[in-house]
Amino acid sequence: MTQDDFAKMKAQMAGGKGFIAALDQSGGSTPKALGLYGVTEDMYDGEEAMFGQIHEMRTRIIKAPDFTGEKVIGAILFERTMRGAVDGTPVAEYLWNSLSVVPFLKIDKGLEDEANGVQMMKPIPGLEERLKEAAGLGVFGTKERSVIHEANAEGIKAVVAQQFEVGATVVSCGLVPIIEPEVSINSATKAEAEAILKDALKAGLDALPEGHDVMLKLTIPSEDGLYDDLADHPRVVRVVALSGGYSTDEACARLARQPKMIASFSRALAEGLSKQQSDAAFNAALGSNIDKIYQASL
Template identity: 50%
Template sequence: MALKIAHGDGFIAALDQSGGSSPKALSAYGIGPETYSSGEEMFTLIHAMRCRVLNSPSFNSDSILGAILFEQTMNGGDGRGGPFVAALRAKGIVPFLKVDQGLEDMREGVQLMKPMTRLSKLCERARSLGVFGTKMRAVIHQANEAGIERIVRQQIDCGIQILEHGLVPILEPEVSLACPERSKAERILLELAEREIARLPADRKIIWKLTIPEQDEFYDQLAQSEKVMRVLALSGGYTRDEACKKLSHQSQMIASFSRALLEGLEVNMSAEAFDRAIGESIEQIKQASFSPA
């Protein structure tokens, strides 16, 4: 799995919408909030959407290297009577688990992750199911060096804990597209990321998931670090076309898209139309991941 993630041709699908992002994902899919009356019903609906993606013939290891899952998805079925994680692995797709428990309120221009009180148990459960790695997200809203330093330190600290459980962490300090000094924030983030990865244990690697930078090839040096397995790009608030166009200028980044991957899918599509739509999305994102302009 490490070889596939580090060197494979493809990208990582993000199927980890949480309680905050699931309503938007369902609405885009054609399921409005009037359709469900509880969080449990909402997650049942979004799990069904994820199973439909999983079981699409176009969702395969020719283009999909890995998939990031929400905890309930990891623990759930594949829609065909088997476990979701086992179905992913049977397709040759590497499973990851979202482990953060949401964001703190903004302070010093950033939102740190809330304390992860269940991290050890989540890691143990993930390992037992054959999960390869984890993902955790924080958000940078302003080019505040003190705030960004706190975010990077927290990501590395938690990453070290995850490595101790034998899993590979994806660190996601997202720079908001609305950040008024985005280029400055990205410069601060890069400097601190390169400094803080020195604290990682010897011979252990992590994965970064970052906002597509304003400057082309900006994260090349980070991607080439001996302690970095891969650098992923998140789609943020971009449409799929916009995200793919920008990603095509970053030769050392591959996609890890969520909303952009699912863009255009509708609950009432026939099986053939659904597979065709997800297949076109996957092909476009794969080409952007390996077609630097």
């Protein structure tokens, strides 16, 4: 990737109208994603066949007529997807050069067991090598997820510290990290947890040196506009929202009340899509989802 391409991608992330598609279901969540798509576990044999099915689904989404940079300004990829191809072209290259969609890579390896009301990221072995590979394939940034279940200040501070530590490694390899400390929508103390999280994120951002820019991916907050001042922080490229298990309609309704967040939805993007649909029906359903999420992100 040239410096010019990187600058254009960063400008699109900072100010582009639209949302980021999350196409990054990993090994653990792939069977569920395929099941929702109408591909049950008796329809493939073994892990390779499973990943073949999910790549086919993602390729179908990427090649749909409404999946372009006009509404989808970025896409988060699973590692295997990044190493795959669309019509013989590496996926990240295809996204940017053919569709003007900025490519990201999911880098976390799943979650530790819950402690102090949170789930930290598991260790990420070989991270620097993977980041260098991603940069070589034209990837702009990364995404790394932790989960907060309770308003536990100690746990939330530990999650944020780990996120910024991994983010520093990402920046050192020339990429832009999406820091994602998700607050569970099922938390009994969601609003309190979000207030603690906001303060911890602000402290982490204030400590970053100039040029060390990040993005934030956060659960749509209970208090509308809670994260607006984080979006205005000089070290923040953009604040994006995860759907967190809300239906597409509810996620979009909640997001529309957040003036400085755009969507980065996964399950909500693929809602109602099925392998068994004709291309016309599939493209119409996906186009409807894309338009709903786009409108909510404006």
